Amino acid sequence: MIAPANRPIGVFDSGVGGLTVVRALMERLPMENIVYFGDTARVPYGVKSRATIEHFTAQIVDFLLGHEVKALVVACNTIAAVAGHKVRHSAGGMPVLDVIAAGAQAALAQSRNHHIGVIATSTTVNANAYARAIHAQNPQARIVSQACPLLVPLVEEGWLDHDVTRLTVREYLKPLLADPIDTLVLGCTHYPLLKPLLKQEAPHITLVDSATTTAEAAARALGAAGLLNSDNPAPDYRFYVSDIPLRFQTIGERFLGRSLEQIEMMSLG
Amino acid sequence: MIAPANRPIGVFDSGVGGLTVVRALMERLPMENIVYFGDTARVPYGVKSRATIEHFTAQIVDFLLGHEVKALVVACNTIAAVAGHKVRHSAGGMPVLDVIAAGAQAALAQSRNHHIGVIATSTTVNANAYARAIHAQNPQARIVSQACPLLVPLVEEGWLDHDVTRLTVREYLKPLLADPIDTLVLGCTHYPLLKPLLKQEAPHITLVDSATTTAEAAARALGAAGLLNSDNPAPDYRFYVSDIPLRFQTIGERFLGRSLEQIEMMSLG
Numbered sequence: 001m002i003a004p005a006n007r008p009i010g011v012f013d014s015g016v017g018g019l020t021v022v023r024a025l026m027e028r029l030p031m032e033n034i035v036y037f038g039d040t041a042r043v044p045y046g047v048k049s050r051a052t053i054e055h056f057t058a059q060i061v062d063f064l065l066g067h068e069v070k071a072l073v074v075a076c077n078t079i080a081a082v083a084g085h086k087v088r089h090s091a092g093g094m095p096v097l098d099v100i101a102a103g104a105q106a107a108l109a110q111s112r113n114h115h116i117g118v119i120a121t122s123t124t125v126n127a128n129a130y131a132r133a134i135h136a137q138n139p140q141a142r143i144v145s146q147a148c149p150l151l152v153p154l155v156e157e158g159w160l161d162h163d164v165t166r167l168t169v170r171e172y173l174k175p176l177l178a179d180p181i182d183t184l185v186l187g188c189t190h191y192p193l194l195k196p197l198l199k200q201e202a203p204h205i206t207l208v209d210s211a212t213t214t215a216e217a218a219a220r221a222l223g224a225a226g227l228l229n230s231d232n233p234a235p236d237y238r239f240y241v242s243d244i245p246l247r248f249q250t251i252g253e254r255f256l257g258r259s260l261e262q263i264e265m266m267s268l269g
Numbered sequence: 270m271i272a273p274a275n276r277p278i279g280v281f282d283s284g285v286g287g288l289t290v291v292r293a294l295m296e297r298l299p300m301e302n303i304v305y306f307g308d309t310a311r312v313p314y315g316v317k318s319r320a321t322i323e324h325f326t327a328q329i330v331d332f333l334l335g336h337e338v339k340a341l342v343v344a345c346n347t348i349a350a351v352a353g354h355k356v357r358h359s360a361g362g363m364p365v366l367d368v369i370a371a372g373a374q375a376a377l378a379q380s381r382n383h384h385i386g387v388i389a390t391s392t393t394v395n396a397n398a399y400a401r402a403i404h405a406q407n408p409q410a411r412i413v414s415q416a417c418p419l420l421v422p423l424v425e426e427g428w429l430d431h432d433v434t435r436l437t438v439r440e441y442l443k444p445l446l447a448d449p450i451d452t453l454v455l456g457c458t459h460y461p462l463l464k465p466l467l468k469q470e471a472p473h474i475t476l477v478d479s480a481t482t483t484a485e486a487a488a489r490a491l492g493a494a495g496l497l498n499s500d501n502p503a504p505d506y507r508f509y510v511s512d513i514p515l516r517f518q519t520i521g522e523r524f525l526g527r528s529l530e531q532i533e534m535m536s537l538g
Contacts, residue, residue: 040317041311041317041321042310042311043316047312047425048309048310048512049512049513052310052511052512149422149425149426150419150422150423150426150433152422153418153419153421153422154419156316156418157418157419159419163436164419164433164436164437164440167432167433167436168433171433242321243317243318243321244318269538
C-alpha cells in the first residue's frame with residue numbers, strides 16, 4: 001500500500017492546455033508525482049454542451065481515481081465552470097483544486113479597485129463562472145467578461161507574437177479596457193503563452209495567470225491536509241491522452257516548457 | 270419497403286461545415302430526401318490522428334446505413350482524406366461521393382495551366398489527399414498546398430469580412446500566390462463562406478468550391494445508377510448531431526443558408 005502523501009496528484013484538461021498547470025505544479029511542488037489526462041480525441045470542450053462536458057468529465061475522473069490520486073486538479077476552465085461540482089462530488093473528501101476558484105481568489109487579492117476583467121472561452125464566459133466565484137467572496141466586485149474563441153487556435157498555430165494575434169487581442173480587449181479594470185484574469189490554460197503580448201497591449205493591467213495561482217492553491221491545500229510529498233527527489237510524471245494527433249509533441253512541449261516523455265494513449269469513449 | 274430512389278442521401282461531417290454541402294445538394298437536387306449527421310461532440314477531426322478519425326467515421330457510417338440511405342456523401346475533407354477508402358468499403362456497392370474527389374475533378378476541369386493551389390486543414394494537407402486525387406487523373410499537374418488551421422475558427426466566430434481574417438488569409442495565401450497557380454481549391458467545407466474575401470485577395474484565381482462540385486458529382490452518380498428521385502416535391506430533411514452546443518443554431522443556419530429544423534441529438538460514443 002502506498003503512503004497517502006506518496007500518491008500522485010491527478011491533473012486533467014480537455015487537451016494540452018492543462019500542461020501549463022502541470023508546469024506550474026512541477027515548479028512550485030518539485031517533489032510531487034503527477035498523473036495527467038488530456039482528452040485530445042474530443043478537444044475542445046469550450047464549444048460543447050453542459051451534458052456532454054459532464055459525461056466526458058465523469059469518465060476522466062474515474063480514470064484518475066483508478067490511479068489512486070491523492071488530489072485532483074481541474075486544469076481546464078470549461079470543465080471547472082460546467083462540471084466542477086460533479087468532480088468534487090465524485091472525489092469524496094480529497095482536495096480538489098480548480099483553475100477558476102484559484103484564479104478568482106488571486107484576482108481579488110491583486111485588484112485594488114475590485115474592477116476585474118476576464119477573458120475565456122465562450123462556454124466559460126456563458127457559464128458566468130468567474131463572476132460567480134468572485135462574487136461569492138466579494139459581492140461588490142465588478143466583473144466584465146469577454147469570450148475569445150480565436151485565442152486557442154492562435155496559440156496552437158504558434159502565432160504568439162504575430163500581427164494577426166495582436167489585432168485579435170486588441171479587438172477582444174477593447175470592451176474590457178473601456179471599463180476601468182486594473183486586473184485581467186487569463187481564464188483559459190492556453191492564454192499564459194500570450195502573456196508577453198497581453199502585457200504589451202494592456203501595460204497597466206495586472207495579469208492573473210490561473211496556472212501559477214492553481215499551483216499555489218494546490219500547495220496550500222495539500223499542506224493543510226498533511227498530504228505534501230517531502231521526500232521524493234525524482235518524481236514520476238505520467239501523461240495520458242485520448243489521442244496523439246499531429247504536432248502533439250511540439251505543441252505539448254511548448255505548453256510544458258520541457259520535453260514530453262512517457263506519453264501513453266488511453267481511449268475513454 | 271421503400272423504393273430505392275425514394276431513400277434518402279446520407280451526408281456527414283465532423284461538425285456543421287458539411288451543411289454547405291447539404292445546401293448545395295438542396296439547390297442542385299431539390300427532390301431528394303437527405304439525412305445529415307454532424308459529429309459536433311467530437312469536432313474538429315482536422316487535428317486528430319488517423320486511427321481516431323477512422324474509428325469515429327465507422328460509427329457514423331453505421332448510423333447512416335441504419336437509415337437505409339441510397340448514397341453516402343462524405344462532406345468533410347478530413348474524413349475523405351483519411352478514411353474515404355473505409356467508407357467505400359463499408360458502403361458496399363452504393364454511390365459514395367466525397368468532397369476531395371469532386372474538388373480534384375473540378376479543379377482539373379477549370380485550370381488552364383494545371384497549376385493548382387489547395388487550402389485545407391492540417392490533416393487534409395498532411396494526408397496529401399488533393400495532390401493524390403489530382404495526380405491520379407493528371408500526373409503532370411503541379412499542386413501547392415497550404416494548411417490554414419485558423420480559418421475554421423474565424424468562420425465560426427463570424428468574422429467573414431474582418432481585418433483579422435483578411436490578414437490571416439493574406440498570410441496563408443502568400444506562398445500559394447508566389448507560384449503561378451490559376452485555380453484554388455477550397456479544401457474545407459467551412460471555406461465557401463470566405464469566398465467573397467478570397468475573391469478580393471486573389472482576384473485572378475478561379476475558386477473551386479467543393480460543396481457545389483460535390484452536389485454536381487452526386488447528381489451525375491445518382492443519375493448513372495438510376496437512383497434519382499424525380500417525384501418528391503416536399504423532401505424530408507433530417508439533421509442529427511452528437512451535441513447541440515452553444516450557438517449551434519446560429520452557426521448552422523449561416524452554413525445552410527436557411528432555417529435549421531428537425532435537429533435531433535444522437536450520441537455515438
